[in-house]
Amino acid sequence: MQPRVFAILTALLLGVLGLGSVAVTDWSPAAAGTAPAAVTPGAPATGARPASAGPASATPTGDPAVWTRSTLRNKLMAEMDATDPGIALADLDKITKEKPYTVRFCHPIAHELGHAAVKRFNADFQKVISFPHETCAAGYLHGAVEEMLNASAQPETDLLKLCAPKNSGPCIHGVGHGTMFVVKQDVAKARDLCNKFPSDQNRIRCSEGLFMQLFGPDEEDEQAKANLPADKLAQDPLYPCKDQPALFQSACFFYAPTFFLSSHDYPNHPEVYAEALKWCLNGKGSGGAVDCSRGVGSRTMKYNLDREDWAAEQCATAADGWQRKACAEGLVSYYTVNYTDGGAAGRLCSKITNKEMQGYCRSASGLSGSLD
Secondary structure (H helix, E strand, C coil): CCHHHHHHHHHHHHHHHHHHHHHHCCCCCCCCCCCCCCCCCCCCCCCCCCCCCCCCCECCCCCECCCCHHHHHHHHHHHHHHCCHHHHHHHHHHHHHHCHHHHHHHHHHHHHHHHHHHHHCCCCHHHHCCCCCCHHHHHHHHHHHHHHHHCCCCHHHHHHHCCCCCCCHHHHHHHHHHHHHHCCCCHHHHHHHHCCCCCHHHHHHHHHHHHHHHHCCCCCCHHHHHHCCHHHHHHCCCCCHHHCCHHHHHHHHHHHHHHHHHHCCCCCCCCHHHHHHHHHHHHCCCCCHHHHHHHHHHHHHHHCCCCHHHHHHHHCCCCCHHHHHHHHHHHHHHHHHHCCCCCHHHHHHHCCCCHHHHHHHHHCCCCCCCCC
16 A cells, blocks of 8 residues: 555544544533531521531541530540640630631530549649639539538538638539539538528529529539429429529529420520510519520520520510510620620620610619629
C-alpha cells in the first residue's frame, strides 16, 4: 500500500473512533451528593426544641456540632482529669457563652465538677474553691459543698464552717443542696439543718438550695431521684410548699415549677410554659402564686437563654398583669445571675419586643439575688 494512501486511511479510522467515544461518553455533570442538613442549636421560636440532635459531624476542634448534656459533661470531666478544675470551668464558661442553649444543662455539669474536685483534692475545700467558680450560676461551688457535707461525720456543725467567714449567698445556697444529700431528700430534716444558721437571711439562702435540690435532683444521683416524692408532687399541686413554715415557703414556691416543667417534657412541648403559669394559680390561697410565677419566668429564661424575646412572650400569656410582672421578674432574675456584668438586664430588656413585658423587665432590672 502506498504510504500516502495508508496515512489517509489511518486518519479516517482515528476520526471514526473519536466520534464513537464522544457518542458513548456521558458528558452530563456528576450529581452532587446530598449535603447534610444544617443543625441549628436553638429551636424555632414557635416550635419545640429537638429532643435529640442526632448524629452530628465534629467541628475542626473535634467537638460535636451540637452539644448534649452527656457529650459536654464527658468532655469537661476528661478535661478536668487531665488538667485542673480551672481549665474545665473556663472551657465550660466559653462554651455556654458561644452556645447559649447549653445553659439548660451547664449547672448540673458544674455540680459534677465540684463533686469530683472534692474527691481529687482529698476534701481540701479551700483548694477546691481556689479556682474561679462563678460560671453556670456557681454550680461548681454548689457541688463542692454538697460533696463536703455528704462526706462529713458532723454535717450539722460543719455546715456552719464551710462558708465562713464570708458566708456568701452562693455558698450558703450550696449548703442547702448539701442538706438534701445528707438527709436523703427528707425536707423536714433538711430544713432543721438550714435552721442551724443564726440569721434568717442565711436560713432563706439555705432553703433555696434545699428546694432546688428537691424539685430538680442531679440526674446522675440515682438515690436522690429515688427519694423524690414524685407521686405526691404529681397529685398535690405545689407540694410540699403550702405546708412549709413561712420563712421557707417563698423558695419552695419559686422552685416548684422546675418539677412541673420537667415532668411535662418541656423540651418538646413549648406550650408547657404557659400551662405552668396557670398551674401556679393553685398557690393563690397560700400566697405562693407570685413566687411560683417568678419561678416559671426564671426557668423559662434558663431553658431558653438563646431566645429571650420568645421567653418573654411566654410570660405575656398570663391572664393577669400581676402574674405577667412576676414572670418578667423571674426572667430578669435568672438572666442577671447567668450574665453577671452590670449591663445584663439592659441587654435583656432591649431584646423584648412586647412593650408591656419590656416595661416589666425595666422595672425589675435591679433584681438579681442569688437564685439560680
